[in-house]
Amino acid sequence: MSKLDEKKKKKREALFAAAFNLFNTKGIRQTSISEIANEADVAKGTFYLYFKDKFDLRDKLIAAKASQILMQATREVGLDMDHLNMYPLEDAIVQIVDVILDRMSREPELLRFITKNLSWGAFRQISLEDESAEDMNFHEGYQKLIDASGRRFENPDLMLFMIVELVGGCCYQVILYEKPVTLEELKPRLYESIRDIIANQEIS
Amino acid sequence: MSKLDEKKKKKREALFAAAFNLFNTKGIRQTSISEIANEADVAKGTFYLYFKDKFDLRDKLIAAKASQILMQATREVGLDMDHLNMYPLEDAIVQIVDVILDRMSREPELLRFITKNLSWGAFRQISLEDESAEDMNFHEGYQKLIDASGRRFENPDLMLFMIVELVGGCCYQVILYEKPVTLEELKPRLYESIRDIIANQEIS
Amino acid sequence: MSKLDEKKKKKREALFAAAFNLFNTKGIRQTSISEIANEADVAKGTFYLYFKDKFDLRDKLIAAKASQILMQATREVGLDMDHLNMYPLEDAIVQIVDVILDRMSREPELLRFITKNLSWGAFRQISLEDESAEDMNFHEGYQKLIDASGRRFENPDLMLFMIVELVGGCCYQVILYEKPVTLEELKPRLYESIRDIIANQEIS
Amino acid sequence: MSKLDEKKKKKREALFAAAFNLFNTKGIRQTSISEIANEADVAKGTFYLYFKDKFDLRDKLIAAKASQILMQATREVGLDMDHLNMYPLEDAIVQIVDVILDRMSREPELLRFITKNLSWGAFRQISLEDESAEDMNFHEGYQKLIDASGRRFENPDLMLFMIVELVGGCCYQVILYEKPVTLEELKPRLYESIRDIIANQEIS
DNA sequence: AATGAATGAGTATTCATTCAT
DNA sequence: GATGAATGAATACTCATTCAT
Numbered sequence: 001m002s003k004l005d006e007k008k009k010k011k012r013e014a015l016f017a018a019a020f021n022l023f024n025t026k027g028i029r030q031t032s033i034s035e036i037a038n039e040a041d042v043a044k045g046t047f048y049l050y051f052k053d054k055f056d057l058r059d060k061l062i063a064a065k066a067s068q069i070l071m072q073a074t075r076e077v078g079l080d081m082d083h084l085n086m087y088p089l090e091d092a093i094v095q096i097v098d099v100i101l102d103r104m105s106r107e108p109e110l111l112r113f114i115t116k117n118l119s120w121g122a123f124r125q126i127s128l129e130d131e132s133a134e135d136m137n138f139h140e141g142y143q144k145l146i147d148a149s150g151r152r153f154e155n156p157d158l159m160l161f162m163i164v165e166l167v168g169g170c171c172y173q174v175i176l177y178e179k180p181v182t183l184e185e186l187k188p189r190l191y192e193s194i195r196d197i198i199a200n201q202e203i204s
Numbered sequence: 205m206s207k208l209d210e211k212k213k214k215k216r217e218a219l220f221a222a223a224f225n226l227f228n229t230k231g232i233r234q235t236s237i238s239e240i241a242n243e244a245d246v247a248k249g250t251f252y253l254y255f256k257d258k259f260d261l262r263d264k265l266i267a268a269k270a271s272q273i274l275m276q277a278t279r280e281v282g283l284d285m286d287h288l289n290m291y292p293l294e295d296a297i298v299q300i301v302d303v304i305l306d307r308m309s310r311e312p313e314l315l316r317f318i319t320k321n322l323s324w325g326a327f328r329q330i331s332l333e334d335e336s337a338e339d340m341n342f343h344e345g346y347q348k349l350i351d352a353s354g355r356r357f358e359n360p361d362l363m364l365f366m367i368v369e370l371v372g373g374c375c376y377q378v379i380l381y382e383k384p385v386t387l388e389e390l391k392p393r394l395y396e397s398i399r400d401i402i403a404n405q406e407i408s
Numbered sequence: 409m410s411k412l413d414e415k416k417k418k419k420r421e422a423l424f425a426a427a428f429n430l431f432n433t434k435g436i437r438q439t440s441i442s443e444i445a446n447e448a449d450v451a452k453g454t455f456y457l458y459f460k461d462k463f464d465l466r467d468k469l470i471a472a473k474a475s476q477i478l479m480q481a482t483r484e485v486g487l488d489m490d491h492l493n494m495y496p497l498e499d500a501i502v503q504i505v506d507v508i509l510d511r512m513s514r515e516p517e518l519l520r521f522i523t524k525n526l527s528w529g530a531f532r533q534i535s536l537e538d539e540s541a542e543d544m545n546f547h548e549g550y551q552k553l554i555d556a557s558g559r560r561f562e563n564p565d566l567m568l569f570m571i572v573e574l575v576g577g578c579c580y581q582v583i584l585y586e587k588p589v590t591l592e593e594l595k596p597r598l599y600e601s602i603r604d605i606i607a608n609q610e611i612s
Numbered sequence: 613m614s615k616l617d618e619k620k621k622k623k624r625e626a627l628f629a630a631a632f633n634l635f636n637t638k639g640i641r642q643t644s645i646s647e648i649a650n651e652a653d654v655a656k657g658t659f660y661l662y663f664k665d666k667f668d669l670r671d672k673l674i675a676a677k678a679s680q681i682l683m684q685a686t687r688e689v690g691l692d693m694d695h696l697n698m699y700p701l702e703d704a705i706v707q708i709v710d711v712i713l714d715r716m717s718r719e720p721e722l723l724r725f726i727t728k729n730l731s732w733g734a735f736r737q738i739s740l741e742d743e744s745a746e747d748m749n750f751h752e753g754y755q756k757l758i759d760a761s762g763r764r765f766e767n768p769d770l771m772l773f774m775i776v777e778l779v780g781g782c783c784y785q786v787i788l789y790e791k792p793v794t795l796e797e798l799k800p801r802l803y804e805s806i807r808d809i810i811a812n813q814e815i816s
Numbered sequence: 817a818a819t820g821a822a823t824g825a826g827t828a829t830t831c832a833t834t835c836a837t
Numbered sequence: 838g839a840t841g842a843a844t845g846a847a848t849a850c851t852c853a854t855t856c857a858t
Contacts, residue, residue, distance in 0.1 A: 247845055573782045576781060645848080823856105
């Protein structure tokens with residue numbers, strides 16, 4: 001990478017970091033582009049060299065954060081993309097969820113930021129880096145996982161969707177407010193429900 | 205009610221109606237207070253006699269709409285608050301959910317408006333009018349329903365919470381975008397999962 | 409006085425008191441008629457039954473306060489309007505000033521309120537209640553004092569004017585900020601200068 | 613100075629000039645920021661690049677005007693900062709006052725604008741440009757003058773303060789309304805009193 | 817590529833005043 | 838006389854975006 005490209009990347013990341021802090025501290029609406037540029041130590045005009053507007057930045061920031069979380073989770077679980085069938089499907093999913101929930105509970109700003117902004121459509125497009133091949137989006141990774149399990153399901157997309165919505169919905173409230181239960185109390189019930197959702201859709 | 209109070213109520217409702225339309229058409233952020241007042245045929249200053257600002261109005265509007273939906277659903281299901289044990293608990297809940305989902309699918313703006321804005325805390329406080337007694341909030345109604353079933357659950361709050369988050373999360377995507385499945389495809393799986401959540405928490 | 413008149417007077421005084429507090433606390437410009445009415449426990453519309461607007465109230469309030477201060481000062485000094493020549497002129501004036509300065513230093517809000525708002529024209533018109541005769545304005549009282557002294561001055565008006573401006577200008581800074589000296593340090597110099605001003609203008 | 617800086621200075625001065633005119637014509641309260649910007653031929657937003665609000669502009673404008681007046685007065689009197697002892701102290705002060713009063717009587721808007729707004733604290737800080745050295749504030753210049761006179765005074769600060777308040781208070785009324793006397797009638801009495809104040813405080 | 821001065825449309829909010837009750 | 842709901846003109850201030858340097 002040339003020196004110039006490095007400098008550009010640095011600016012881009014400075015803008016990301018500044019925006020993330022400000023969005024968490026003051027909310028997106030209350031954060032102005034001036035402030036972001038200021039906090040990132042670049043001129044206001046420079047912002048427009050990297051992003052179309054505040055919402056463009058937000059979308060790219062969410063994608064980057066979500067991708068990073070999922071990648072870290074799969075890595076931490078030791079999910080080997082080349083030997084996916086080593087785990088029962090349920091265990092793989094529950095473990096990934098578990099790692100993510102723990103991370104979220106350590107970084108609630110991350111949770112707050114992502115949850116309110118991540119749509120199902122965007123979620124499917126999140127990219128994962130694959131060692132063997134090109135980058136791969138999350139949805140492709142999920143399909144690989146299903147295929148490797150050798151089992152058949154009525155509608156794997158619906159299955160994933162329900163799991164994501166259940167987890168997403170519950171963890172927001174529970175981690176941020178510990179209402180109506182703590183995360184540790186939620187977990188066993190949540191994982192049971194995930195297993196139920198999977199079981200319900202399997203075609204024996 | 206005095207004539208003056210009636211006039212005040214009318215203005216308040218005109219503001220509610222105008223705001224609801226505009227919020228759905230243009231989004232909350234793009235809607236100015238001037239527009240709301242205009243559409244409601246009151247002076248701009250009058251807005252401030254009834255609401256602190258746009259967001260105050262929004263919060264009060266959500267509460268009103270949500271309350272109205274729940275009331276209508278329980279009434280339509282024929283849930284008799286004085287003979288609650290006539291139905292098995294699961295059936296009562298699933299039927300209420302079913303009525304609500306159908307209504308939402310007929311009025312997607314209502315769904316769009318409410319879903320993104322209703323927090324668990326606010327949800328619990330939604331008030332229901334009870335014929336026999338005073339007004340009652342939704343949470344009290346739910347507890348009555350549990351009690352009347354004669355069954356015992358580990359944590360009824362958690363149970364309701366998980367159901368609400370699952371239903372809320374899923375129906376938003378499904379009704380508005382029919383992704384990843386249509387509402388009719390979702391329903392059987394969703395209701396099964398609701399029954400699973402209830403079964404999982406019952407103390408036999 | 410009829411009961412009705414008493415009630416009216418009470419309202420007027422409540423408005424005065426409320427306004428005085430608010431003007432001192434928040435400044436005249438930042439104080440709205442709503443607030444004054446609120447603080448005085450009368451309806452907004454009622455304000456307009458007593459005063460034309462905020463500045464009408466202010467003017468009447470200043471006149472009332474200034475009159476009260478001068479009256480109290482002359483009374484305290486024991487200046488007998490019917491035997492004015494008992495004191496040398498200089499002593500009478502210096503003593504009145506002294507009493508006023510002490511009062512102002514005890515009630516700096518009063519000082520703050522009056523100083524910035526009292527013009528020379530208004531000052532001359534301030535009314536004093538005279539036991540023997542009708543009410544008398546301050547300026548007439550001053551002329552009586554000069555006459556009673558039996559002495560002659562080039563321009564008694566200019567003399568009073570210079571004294572008032574010197575005292576008014578100095579005491580504001582000194583009492584409120586103790587800059588550049590304390591009130592006690594200022595007094596001897598100030599009184600000397602007053603005596604000089606009088607001496608300078610006497611026609612021997 | 614770069615071209616950009618020049619342009620900025622021009623805008624700042626255009627805003628000053630526009631504001632001074634409008635403040636004098638309509639009063640500060642009646643002057644809106646829109647009007648100032650309009651009159652200065654800049655966009656409304658530009659105003660906020662130079663001043664926090666209307667009152668920030670006013671303060672900076674007063675300081676600039678006051679400084680300019682004092683500078684011109686000392687220059688006109690021919691007060692040579694390097695040979696200050698050429699004049700008796702009293703004469704120097706009286707002459708400066710005289711020049712200022714004449715200027716004020718030619719530009720009553722200037723007087724009107726400054727008098728009501730200049731505090732003792734601000735007055736002391738007014739800066740004077742000194743040919744020989746760095747800029748110097750007025751207070752330092754005054755101290756130099758006292759030192760050069762070779763005479764000793766109890767409290768030179770108090771002395772200056774009393775003179776300023778006496779002059780300031782009297783000239784406002786007299787110049788603007790010719791009440792209670794004309795400026796020419798006031799002058800001899802005023803200068804006598806200034807000399808008295810100085811004499812009173814000298815330590816022989 | 818980077819800067820930051822300039823722009824001006826857009827919006828929230830206040831508040832004196834009126835008038836029907 | 839007293840009330841306070843309604844009015845809408847008036848204004849301050851923000852901020853995304855542009856563009857000359």
